[in-house]
Amino acid sequence: MTTPRSRYRLGVCLVAVALASTACASSSGGSTPTGGNPPGKTADVATWALPPNTVPNWIWPFTPIANFSVTNASTFQWLMYRPLYWFGDSSGGPSINPDLSLANLPVYSDGGRTVTITLKPYAWSNGEKVSSADVLFWINMERAEKANYAGYVPGQFPDNVTSATAPDGSTVVLKLNAAYSQQWFTYNQLGQITPMPTAWDVTSTSTTGACAALVSGCAAVYQYMLAQTKDLPTYATNPLWQVVDGPWKLASFNADGHLSFVPNPAYSGAQKPTLKKLVMAPFTTDSAEFNVLRSGQTLDVGYLPTQDVTKAKAAGSGPATAGPNPLGSNYSLAPLFLYGINYFPLNFNNPTVGPIFKQLYFRQALQSVVDQNSIITAAAKGYGVPTTGPIPTYPDSPLVSTLEKQNPYPFSLDAARAYLTGHGWNVVPGGTTTCTRPGTGPTDCGAGIAAGQKLSFDLQYASGQQTIDTAMQSLKSNAAQVGIRLTLDAAPFNTVTATAVPCSGPKCTWQLGNWGGGWAYSPDYYPTGESIFSSGAGSNSGSFSDPSIDGLIHATNVQSGTAAMLAYEDALAKALPVIWQPNYTYSLTEVANGLHGVTPQNPFGGITPESWHF
């Protein structure tokens, strides 16, 4: 018979040894890496890490909804094909940047109904000038194929342009169907335009098209360009894509995300690239990227996953101030916020709980149990800003009102309780709050709410992100203190975005849906919010509808100046169409020591590697 005891003992010893060695391994995990060359050893090539699980796959600036992303637009197309106007100024704020734009600031006349755009002297790499015909090419293409363009909103650009003409090679004159807010029109309407070279106005390799001249000629050109864009392996070789007006040209392209750019020698902008080559590296997950970043050998610009921040930064430091950097020996930390807000919608059209959601006091109560500051400190290690209204509070700008800065609904369990008890609810901390005074009076529960109805809801959220997990658990726990029962359901991102959509009728059964990302104001750079908060808008997930808000939004589209924006902002912040959530950094960018010019970063995700130098 065997002697199992000694066999067992030996087995256990060996297991213990194995585990101990791994314990030793990971206990030094917090120390700074030793060995390995510092990045940047080839002083004219920079390697940039693509966001996890994302690779550029659409080169033509006329992007359909399916492929519209920060990766495709801001970090791929914009390097080669400059948009007419560039947003993101030299200090990292969200305003228009005249230096990087292809045209001077638009001039409004005739009571705001005529816009004159004067192009700067830029050239395409094939020798042709960037001319007004190129702008009309885009406008005509958008007119013909607006259903296929990601940024199109019915009734807006180019529907609101009654005529577009080019008096000469560098002027475009647009006549509009009404007077619009100059800020809104410049940012959200003209911001859609990317001039396209006449080299693209073709229907085959030998036949020219007629899109720049006539809208009717665009359909054929669209089909041809679409076919070219669907041919990924040819992105670096197709002569069409080699016609660029931006500082970079695609040198090599691989569908798995390995690509490289070389400078465009014909670039007309003031800042010419000094690097000889820009390489992009794809990663499956952020931890795979972090492993490579730690080795300090390949990446020049990467990102630090939030969960790997070892020490939270000092309380009270600004949102974009970098705290202790675990990779400090090779990199410096530059937090990047996208210009946007974070929230999750409530389904106002849900047959059973919709009536509860429609009551403002309930939304006020629910917002008051969201502890944004604690979540930012604990889960995001300080790298976040609270969202208090439709205008992002960071970076600061004249658009941020005092009300938003003060936060009309800070975290307060007492306030939440007061909202509920003041409207006829029996608050049961730890249990379920029920309605004891149904009715429509000022202190009653409200229309459509039955006696004894419970505050019990399903909250589906996107799994896979530490910060969101923690935020949702914190919300559930705090809400329980006032008897609001939230049942959490972690699901893949796509499931949440497929479920939390505008709907109505008996099948409209989703209640609360949090995809974790909120809304980034791009390409709607001026945050007037008509796509998300006006009645019936395509991205108004919860079907929020308030005619007075609609009126205020409309005012922001037609009245220039900040007064209309402030009025809209305050009204919406108070009306709580959605439940605000902390806005986390888009990326904790790590820049190799020795590489300069990467900061300040663009709040719409754009990169300008022509300013990078070792």
Add this chain to the structure above:
Amino acid sequence: MIGYLLRRVAQSVAVVLVVTIIVFLLLHHLPGGPARAVLGNRATPQQLAQFSQQNGLDRPVPIQYLDYLRRWLTGDFGFSYKLNQTVGSLLRQRLPKTLILNALALIFTIAVAVPVGIYQAVRRNRIFDYTATGLSFVCYAAPTFFLGLILVLLFAQDLNLLPAEAPQSDGVLPIFADFRAMILPIVTLALLSIAGFSRYMRSAVLDNITQDYVRTARSKGCSSARVLRAHVLRNALVPIATLVGLSLPALFAGALVTESIFNFPGMGLLFWQAAQTSDYPVELGVVLVTAVATVVGSLLADVSYVLLDPRVRFS
């Protein structure tokens, strides 16, 4: 035998079709629908309707399935809007990488597990046996994602011996040029199988060593080593052959965790990302490939099964 094989092949084709039908039906019952999945939550109802209409998604489901079938037969596996590539080209990119990784892992597994198992059986109940059993239990019991991360931490970060990611080159041949970077992914993938295979090997060799024919051979003067090689090994490798046959589907299916950790996008990640983004054509394409591999593997396993035990008739 031929009759049996023909019948089984016919059945396998039926199985593959049934699999695709089931998956197709399930996909079309997911909430949101394919149009919403492609266009995302910024899409307006008109855009959704137009997309559905342009891509024939508003036709009845059986018609859509037959259309898919017809296109598959002509080699058109569909188009992924999200990734802007044909499914065929995605499979062509990812399948070779997966095959290389998994085949190398299988070879490594056999190369390690067979000698270890034999040695364990021959020198049973000694130190080596206990050590190997202990380690094999740990490798089997610790989840792959945990083991993989520990390996990366140990070898790539702290000891700095191996790169943290698999070769990033395009295509298969350059992988062999940067072979150091494949070591960790192969080992991570193989550890679990080595644990299982070596236990089977040990068990199989032991079964044979206690057989009468071994005693007879020894009593006739054959040396232990000769007996081992000529008789025991041949019989003991039979279960390994069966296990290899059963591993055939895995060769094509990819290894999600390993690909994720080591930044080596293969079939596993392709399927996973497609499932997460509801990219139906890609999911269907991968399911098709895996289904074919599975039925082939199961056919091979059944044939070897019948060869093993002559009493089991071809029924």
Add this chain to the structure above:
Amino acid sequence: MSLNPAYLAGDPGGVGLVESPPDEPAGSASGLPAGRPRSMLRLGAAVFAQNRLAVAGLVIVVLLVLFCFAGPLVYHTNQADVNLADAALRPGAGHPLGTDETGYDELGRLMVGGRVSLEIGFAAAAIATGIGALWGAVAGFFGGLVDAVLMRVVDALLAIPILFLLLFLVTIVRPSVTVMIVVLGLTAWLIPARLVRGESLTLRVREYVQAVRMMGGTSWRAVLRHIMPNVAGTVIVNATFQVADAILLIAYLGYLGLGISPPATDWGGMLSNGTNFIFPDYWWLIYPPGIAIVVVVVAVNFVGDGLRDAVEVRLRRR
């Protein structure tokens, strides 16, 4: 891991089939075996008890069950309220294993997670083995068309990637413990089905089974009263391995984000959550659940090995 190696090696004697001794109780007058004889059970138990590893495994499993189910009665922690101010504390006063990133006490979490892991593991294994064994026995016994159809169904289901099925089910139903048990059970029955089918293929050609049919016993009777008990050994062994596999599969699902929704958790979910924090070195979130998984899987495997040895009386000398 659940294939029976003795069978694969072509053991001519079959597995688990032992002729019954002549003093069989009334009801099987011709001395045919009518199920596992009592003395066989005692013999098996004796063999098991002699295998110290198996006994150790059993003891460990029992201790873990006590830890998870009775532990919270002794060691009270708040597993419902988040406490962000106390997030990610190192082990120390008040928290023997520290806290996790939402402030829950880690030791208490281990108990809660263990309950879920063990419940899912055992229940899913029971369902899977039950369905699989019956399916395989019927297929193997009847043979012919029945066998072909049943086994092709198994092949078809095996060919569907399990991730897809799980992802589909997760989007349809919210993943609670019951749902996970059913899902895992329904995906794991395929291997026992193949295994038992293989066994019953050989068993049905056994003389005694043919004798039953000759004597007019129905096929169902033969399946239920003769085939099933004789494959019981293999089935039990396979069931124990299924427990281990189910626990590992739940861990894998947690890593993929398809696991149980918070605040409920299981060891696998805790481990995959902990692996996010390898670099900041929150070792108390990583090693306790990891070791717990390894220990329970190893212990269950020891028990399974012991059971297999008990079942294969012939091969216990090794």
